[in-house]
Amino acid sequence: MTATAHAPVATPPVTERRLLTGFFAGAGAAMAVWGARLPAVQDAAHLGPGRLALVLFAAAAGMVGGLQLGGRLAHRHGPSRLLAGPGVVFGLTLVLLAQCRTLTTLMMAAVLFGITHGILDVGINSAAVNCQNAAGRPIMASLHAAYSLGAMAGAVLAAGAVRVSYSVMFTTVGLLVALAATATVPTIRSATQLDEDPVKSKAHRSTAVSRRTVWLLSALAAACLLGEGAALDWSAVHLSDLGASESVAAATYAIYSAAMATGRLLGDRLTSRYGAPAVVRTGAVVAAVGLGLSLVVGTVPAALAGWTTLGLGLSITVPSLITSAGRAGPRAVGTVAAVGYVGLVAGPAAIGALASLTSLPIALVLPAVLAAVVAVTSRHALEPR
Secondary structure, eight states, X not given: XXXXXXXXXXXXXXXXXXXXXXXXXXXXXXXXXXXXXHHHHHHHHTOOHHHHHHHHHHHHHHHHHHHHHHHHHHHHHOGGGGTHHHXXXXXXXXXXXXXXXXXXXXXXXXXXXXXXXXXXXXXXXXXHHHHHXXXXXXXXXXXXXXXHHHHHHHHHHHHHTTTSOHHHXXXXXXXXXXXXXXXXXXXXXXXXXXXXXXXXXXXXHHHHOOHHHHHHHHHHHHHHHHHHHHHHHHHHHHHHHTTOOHHHHHHHHHHHHHHHHHHHHHHHHHHHHHOHHHHHHHHHHHHHHHHHHHHHHOSHXXXXXXXXXXXXXXXXXXXXXXXXHHTXXXXXXXXXXXXXXXXXXXXXXXXXXHHHHSOHHHHTHHHHHHHHHHHHHHHHHXXXX
């Protein structure tokens, strides 16, 4: 009787799902606040475009390194170890960035910011795969929707508090993230579905996903995230070139994000009914055709529709790719996320180079073509073998 009274109580998947939803939303909000207030950071440190690019490159390099390190750590110790600790440090690095006023200090802090974000990203995605397996139904898309909604909330907060100094904003948000991550420690300790059984998972991974498939998943993630990077950096410019007002051009990415969040909120239900390969393939076709036709028509309404369909069509792809990679364990999740992030960072630069040689509408054909490639090849990566 005494043993029964003191036996650990298993945390139900619904509790762990709420826990992970909070981590996804918090990470999205923190990243959006950082991105939205970059112009203020640039002014305070007296950085030109080239030097600001160095800070962004430092953060990106740290992110890629963190994703790879996170994959190894999660493989060895389990994803649950990469939640509270990295979450606290992630918030504190945002506080650190608030204090930096020189290029050198900003680059050093940005590297730490990227590393901890990468480690946390692997932790929450790998834990989400395990939680989804325990739940016995798709939940990954809705968790990624939480990231999108968190990012939208962070962007709105940053825009609404534009008169507040960025250092106060970074410090406040960073401390809130760190405190929230600390508060999750008891729940994480009592959780049972965040980490896989190492014996079962090791035998399963040996046959579930080949190395070749992991790299195919990685390439598809890079192709999809290139489209997201194009929307982030070029959608407003595209609308502005077509003669849209400043407010309409500025709202384009918000419309894209809302479409992506909507698709992710519906994605789990669609995946349960039709299967990930069919949903990803259909979504990629919608993205390719929608953006492609909008570039041919070349009007403001068509462009808005094109970016909306791109967000809607690509919404379920990355969650599905991460889920498939999860069959091979955290290292595969880290690899897919790292290569995908390279596409997110390098894609806008590639589009800019193409635009300088041709024109922006022609350069924007690239994400449409890559979405078509995803539609054709995703089945080979997503179907279990």
